[in-house]
Amino acid sequence: MGDSCCSTQLIDGDGVFNVSGVENFVKTVKLGDCGLSYAVVSIMGPQSSGKSTLLNHLFMTNFREMDAFKGRSQTTKGIWLARCVDIEPCTIVMDLEGSDGRERGEDDTAFEKQSALFALAVSDIVLINMWCHDIGREHAANKPLLKTVFQVMMRLFSPRRTTLLFVIRDKTKTPLENLEPILKEDIQKIWDSVRKPHEYKDTPLSEFFNVEIVALSSFEEKEEQFKKQVASLRQSFFHSIAPGGLAGDRRGVVPASGFSFSAQQIWKVIKENKDLDLPAHKVMVATVRCEEIANEKIASFCANEEWCYLEEAVQKGVLLGFGRKLSSILDNCLRGYDMEAVYFDDGVRTSKRQQLESRLLQLVHPAYHSLLGHLRSKTLEDLKVAFEKALERGEGFAVAARDCTESFMLVFDEGCKDAAVEQADWDSSKVREKLQRDIDSHIASVRSAKLSELVSSFQDKLNKALAEPVEALLDAASDDTWPAIRRLLQRETKSALSDFSHAVSSFNIDQVYVEKLLAKLEDYARSVVELKAKEEAGRILIRMKDRFSTLFSRDSDSMPRVWTGKEDIKAITKAARLASMKLLSVMAAVRLDDEKDSVENTLTLALVDVANSATTSRGIQSIDPLASSSWEDVPPTKTLITPVQCKSLWRQFKAETEYTVTQAIAAQEANKRNNNWLPPPWAIAAMLILGFNEFMTLLRNPLYLAVLFVAFLLGKALWVQLDISGEFRNGALPGILSLSTKFFPTVMNILKKLAEQGQQPVAPMARRTPELDSKSFPNGVHNSLASSEASSNVTSSDSGAEYTSPVKQRSD
Numbered sequence: 001m002g003d004s005c006c007s008t009q010l011i012d013g014d015g016v017f018n019v020s021g022v023e024n025f026v027k028t029v030k031l032g033d034c035g036l037s038y039a040v041v042s043i044m045g046p047q048s049s050g051k052s053t054l055l056n057h058l059f060m061t062n063f064r065e066m067d068a069f070k071g072r073s074q075t076t077k078g079i080w081l082a083r084c085v086d087i088e089p090c091t092i093v094m095d096l097e098g099s100d101g102r103e104r105g106e107d108d109t110a111f112e113k114q115s116a117l118f119a120l121a122v123s124d125i126v127l128i129n130m131w132c133h134d135i136g137r138e139h140a141a142n143k144p145l146l147k148t149v150f151q152v153m154m155r156l157f158s159p160r161r162t163t164l165l166f167v168i169r170d171k172t173k174t175p176l177e178n179l180e181p182i183l184k185e186d187i188q189k190i191w192d193s194v195r196k197p198h199e200y201k202d203t204p205l206s207e208f209f210n211v212e213i214v215a216l217s218s219f220e221e222k223e224e225q226f227k228k229q230v231a232s233l234r235q236s237f238f239h240s241i242a243p244g245g246l247a248g249d250r251r252g253v254v255p256a257s258g259f260s261f262s263a264q265q266i267w268k269v270i271k272e273n274k275d276l277d278l279p280a281h282k283v284m285v286a287t288v289r290c291e292e293i294a295n296e297k298i299a300s301f302c303a304n305e306e307w308c309y310l311e312e313a314v315q316k317g318v319l320l321g322f323g324r325k326l327s328s329i330l331d332n333c334l335r336g337y338d339m340e341a342v343y344f345d346d347g348v349r350t351s352k353r354q355q356l357e358s359r360l361l362q363l364v365h366p367a368y369h370s371l372l373g374h375l376r377s378k379t380l381e382d383l384k385v386a387f388e389k390a391l392e393r394g395e396g397f398a399v400a401a402r403d404c405t406e407s408f409m410l411v412f413d414e415g416c417k418d419a420a421v422e423q424a425d426w427d428s429s430k431v432r433e434k435l436q437r438d439i440d441s442h443i444a445s446v447r448s449a450k451l452s453e454l455v456s457s458f459q460d461k462l463n464k465a466l467a468e469p470v471e472a473l474l475d476a477a478s479d480d481t482w483p484a485i486r487r488l489l490q491r492e493t494k495s496a497l498s499d500f501s502h503a504v505s506s507f508n509i510d511q512v513y514v515e516k517l518l519a520k521l522e523d524y525a526r527s528v529v530e531l532k533a534k535e536e537a538g539r540i541l542i543r544m545k546d547r548f549s550t551l552f553s554r555d556s557d558s559m560p561r562v563w564t565g566k567e568d569i570k571a572i573t574k575a576a577r578l579a580s581m582k583l584l585s586v587m588a589a590v591r592l593d594d595e596k597d598s599v600e601n602t603l604t605l606a607l608v609d610v611a612n613s614a615t616t617s618r619g620i621q622s623i624d625p626l627a628s629s630s631w632e633d634v635p636p637t638k639t640l641i642t643p644v645q646c647k648s649l650w651r652q653f654k655a656e657t658e659y660t661v662t663q664a665i666a667a668q669e670a671n672k673r674n675n676n677w678l679p680p681p682w683a684i685a686a687m688l689i690l691g692f693n694e695f696m697t698l699l700r701n702p703l704y705l706a707v708l709f710v711a712f713l714l715g716k717a718l719w720v721q722l723d724i725s726g727e728f729r730n731g732a733l734p735g736i737l738s739l740s741t742k743f744f745p746t747v748m749n750i751l752k753k754l755a756e757q758g759q760q761p762v763a764p765m766a767r768r769t770p771e772l773d774s775k776s777f778p779n780g781v782h783n784s785l786a787s788s789e790a791s792s793n794v795t796s797s798d799s800g801a802e803y804t805s806p807v808k809q810r811s812d
């Protein structure tokens, strides 16, 4: 109450619109907040007809009035604007420059027409100020004005009814009831005389205008009455926008916040002398204003702290309650728009709202998208951990995979629900599909890792179960070797495959793949055997030699052989070689498929029987069956040792075992020689019979006996000193040569020692007698005794030697 307001010039005398002034005015009187609840009043009338005076009394404004004492000259130039004080709803009033202005000259009616059109376009109520005495006058001052008003009204295309309130000034004693018909007749005449467009030809005046008439006493002469009448008139402006009020027709009213822009545009169109299509104008104003409001809302949304927080938070990770919070901010923003744009054209408002909404959603979509991205990756990471734990707990792979997938897809769906913005129907299915794909690929990779782990653990088991037994079987190399290996392979493979099938059943993988894995495992088992066989084949020569020397050097009870001379070395050698060849034939090929081959026959024929055949068919060129790089009935993939390799191996084997046989033969011969030392028994018997007399003589003669004893001692000393048995260990010839060089020095040495001992005194000799046992004997005796002990130890402990030298045994 009681707010007064300075008037603002809306349009100056030169027709320039005061944009900033009006905007300022709108802000000051808070017109923008009024929506549609406001009324615009304007006043037209001849110059100096007391318009400003009337407005100031009627609305308590402060338009400039002419000083009564200075005479009647123009005070109001252009159009002025003020807010009516204390009138509800908010009413603004425009004071127009007086018509028929002497200042502009008679012909300058352009501004008059323009301002009249402007007032009609903008106002709900137009006051037409006229002198009472002009009523019924042919050349009344207001007639051209009215004509102008009616003419321009046709150009507004306006569907609204404007109130024309005729204010009759300086009323006379003639009652209004008498004046009113005359005035209405005048008005009708003017209306009729106005040229109308075809469509309005028969349109009655009442369709465009609501004509009201009021008469006031003279302000100058009857001021009190004037004031009373004005006060009464003021009452009609209260609630003027209510139906039936002076501004009751609200059609086409521009919302208050658009008033400034609307007035500006209307004036622009009028100045350009174009037709003023008010409905189109209204849409245009609505479009511009709604756009402005939408822009303001977007700007305020961008600056919204809560939104800024959300936007920043979703860059870092998942944010709970995102959808709810964002929806609420968006809702506030849209509601703000609705409130401000509510009075603008429905169609425009709605479409601008949609645009605003889609712009806002566009603005927030990246945040939503980023949130979904975080949600997706977090869900995937959580699934990985949970899946790993489930597997560690021992859950079946397929069950764990299904459960984890289901539960984490549900978590993702919940997250999507939480992130969903009410205003948008964004589709999260693409992200969901991506997550599903990621989960599937993770599970697939874990599955393949677990399967290969499983496969390799079974391979390890197979390796353990097969490698060593196969090695042992191959080492034994007999006719049953390969059948035994086949049985072993079959048994172990069967058990491994059955265990593997059971283990793999929890993976729920398709049967074809399972078959593939089983086949892989089966192949692996075979490959273990094949590899082992190959490895053993690489050591065949050592194995053959081992076997040979074992069989050759030990008897059937595994006792070391002593080559006494009775053994059939040839037969033993043959048997040992045959056994070694058996090894070769077993190792020559991999025989996992129970097929028969002729490797052994070929080898026997070519290697063992070759001597026989060579002797029998000497001179006849026979084809060597081993002169080939492949066996007749063994495929190359299964061949471990080719025939030609067998041949070369056999040659090497024979060469390297030759020495052992030679040694054995030598040992046997040496043994035989040792056993032949005494003459044959018949010779001993003959000697005893024939030499009986000499023998008896010798026994009877102690001197002969002493000589014989000394000769024996000398002989024994020579035997020991020369180590005759040792010298003959390496053969007869080297022994004889060695003995011949050592014989004389040794004899001399013994004689010298005897001579030295003979010269020494008897007493010391007698004293030293006890030591003689240990020192007077040549070193060789002790050495021989010592070495005999040592060698007996060696012989007994060195049971693993290739063979025990019979020569050595004899020396003991």
Ligand SMILES: Nc1nc2c(ncn2[C@@H]2O[C@H](COP(=O)(O)OP(=O)(O)OP(=O)(O)O)[C@@H](O)[C@H]2O)c(=O)[nH]1
Pocket: 046, 047, 048, 049, 050, 051, 052, 053, 054, 064, 065, 066, 067, 068, 069, 073, 074, 075, 076, 097, 098, 169, 170, 217, 218, 219, 220, 221
């Ligand atoms: N006779 C008469 N004179 C009046 C009345 N009211 C005001 N006047 C006088 O008319 C003169 C002009 O008054 P304004 O109110 O300035 O008239 P106006 O129409 O606004 O004038 P312009 O703005 O120049 O067109 C002043 O001297 C007033 O005292 C009235 O009711 N009767």
